[in-house]
Amino acid sequence: MTWTFSTDLAAYLTAAGPAVAAQPVVNTVLLTTADALERRGPHAFGAADPFFGWWTAPDGTVAAGLLCTPPHPLLLGALPAGAVRALADALATEPLLAGVSGFNARRPDADALAGAWTRPARVGEEIRLYRLAAPVAPDPVPAGSARTAAEADLPLLLEWMAAFHQEAGGAGRASEAALRDRLSYGGLVLWEHGGAPVSLASFSRPIGSAARVGPVYTPPGLRGRGYAGGVTHAAGAAAYAAGASEVLLFTDLANPTSNRLYLRLGYTPVEDRAEMVAA
Numbered sequence: 494m495t496w497t498f499s500t501d502l503a504a505y506l507t508a509a510g511p512a513v514a515a516q517p518v519v520n521t522v523l524l525t526t527a528d529a530l531e532r533r534g535p536h537a538f539g540a541a542d543p544f545f546g547w548w549t550a551p552d553g554t555v556a557a558g559l560l561c562t563p564p565h566p567l568l569l570g571a572l573p574a575g576a577v578r579a580l581a582d583a584l585a586t587e588p589l590l591a592g593v594s595g596f597n598a599r600r601p602d603a604d605a606l607a608g609a610w611t612r613p614a615r616v617g618e619e620i621r622l623y624r625l626a627a628p629v630a631p632d633p634v635p636a637g638s639a640r641t642a643a644e645a646d647l648p649l650l651l652e653w654m655a656a657f658h659q660e661a662g663g664a665g666r667a668s669e670a671a672l673r674d675r676l677s678y679g680g681l682v683l684w685e686h687g688g689a690p691v692s693l694a695s696f697s698r699p700i701g702s703a704a705r706v707g708p709v710y711t712p713p714g715l716r717g718r719g720y721a722g723g724v725t726h727a728a729g730a731a732a733y734a735a736g737a738s739e740v741l742l743f744t745d746l747a748n749p750t751s752n753r754l755y756l757r758l759g760y761t762p763v764e765d766r767a768e769m770v771a772a
Contacts, residue, residue: 494575496547496548496549496576496580496587497546497549498544498545498589498590499544499545500542500544500545500589501545502527502530502531502535502543502545504545505527505545505546505547505558506527506531508558509546509555509558510527510558511555512554512557512558513527513557513558513570514700514701516570516571517700517701517702517739518622518703518739518741518763519599519622519763520570520571521622521697521705522568522570523558523559523560523569523570524700524701524703525697525698525700525705526538526560526562526568529671530543532674533670533671533674537562537668537670538562538565539562539563539564541562541563541564542563543560543561543562543563544560544561545558545559545560546559546560546589548572548575548576548579548580550573550575551575556573557569557570557571557572557573558570559580563592563593563594565597566593566595566596566617566768566769566770567593567595567596567597567598568597568598569597569598572598577605577606580606581605581606581608582609584606584609584610584611585611594771595614595769595770595771596610596767596769597766597767597768598769599765599766600619600765600766600767603766603768604769607769610769612772613771613772614769614771614772615769615771616767616768616769617767617768617769617770618745618767618768619745619746619747619765619766619767619768620744620746620765620766620768621743621744621746621764621765621766622741622764622765622766623741623743623744623760623761623762623763624740624741624760624761624763625729625739625740625741625742625758625760626759626760628726628729628730628758628759629726629757629758629759630726630758631719631722631723631757632757633719634719634723635684635686635718635719635720635722635723636686637684637686637687637691637720637723638685639682639683639684639685639723639724639727640682640685641679641682641683641731642676642681642682642683642693643676644676646681646683646690647672647673647676649690650672650681650693651669651672653693653710653712654667654668654672654710655667656712657708657710674698675696675698678698679734679735680695680696680731680735681694682695682724682727682728683724684720684723684724684727691711691712691715692709692711692715692720692723693709693710693711693724694709694721694724694727694728695707695709695728696729696731696732696735699732699735699736702736702739703737703738703740703741704735704736704737705740705741705742705743706728706729706732706740706741706742707742709721709724709725709728709751711724721751721754722754722758725742725754725758726758729758741763742755
């Protein structure tokens, strides 16, 4: 039962790709992040080089993977119990793991890894993964209508994405390359009212049958009018039209408003995760 670590994306995809793709719902972020690195290059998420890992089970099969795009925390999907124990041991010996800033994992796995880390840790964020079980239109439907964003919207999209990341307070950033990629498959949806955009929802390229809605952003002065519900519902429909059979999203558990909204739109909980960071 061993972990193999590498800076070679192709080696990771060859070794861990089938195991990760076999669980497209719980491994959604692993899949979309690796896809972005393939499409946009190794520095799609920052100046530092990414690294990867895969776990080989006792029967010799690769059963799990991980990746890290510094400065973001180590990203883990579905891990067997043995893989979590082995990764906890590797934290003390593997050079590529020496500089990790934290762990983004299923809550029990994040707790176990934080306990084995040589640095004091705290919960940076608690998040819940939802899947769209049965789409439900917002009631009442907000004023206005949805449309797919276009190239001409790029300045507004950059402004709103920058505002979203600033509010979120994480390590993410607004990226023109990422937005152009989403424009290429219709992955950005705007809600308009009175001839002007009032809210935005994005969704990831469908991979392994799953697409993930997010970010969703409404400027502060336009909130409380139902626009986020309208554009999120429209983005789910657009993701299905783009080829997804599973539509997913994450919420911050500290935001009860968004969690209630997504439940009303037909999303159901899948699992809880945590981002552990240095205290």
